[in-house]
Amino acid sequence: MELLGSLLPIILFILLFWLILIRPQQKRQKQVREMQSNLQKGDRVITIGGLHGTVHALDEGTLVIEVQEGTKLTYDRSAVREVVQSN
Template sequence: MDLLMTLMPILLFVLLFWAILIRPQQKRQKQITEMQNNLQKGDEIITIGGMHGTVHALDEGTVVLEVNEGQKLTYDRTSVREKKA
């Protein structure tokens, strides 16, 4: 019983750490991955580097963005931060 009482604060700290820091990050990462997998041609996006563009073409792991009139750049899908509404 003394061992349980000794370990209780440590267990509570670990549980609190997981609930406050780790779980929300996991949920956010799942949302980002889902958004990246559901990209479609014509979507307006922003990359993690701040590049704004429109999806021109999609491959398994890459996305081609049209950033200016006719200029196209190729990025990894994982570099897409958000889709504009």
């Protein structure tokens, strides 16, 4: 019984740590993965480097972003931070 009493605070600390830090981070990562997998041609996006542009073409792991008329850059899908406006 004494062993359980001494382990209970440690178990509660680990549970609290998981609920406050790990679980919300997992939810955010899932949302980002869904957003990156649902990208479509014509979406206006911002990359993690701060580049603003429009999705011109998509491949399985990469996408081509049109920055200005005729200027196209290739990025990994994981480089997209957010979709500003869907088509």
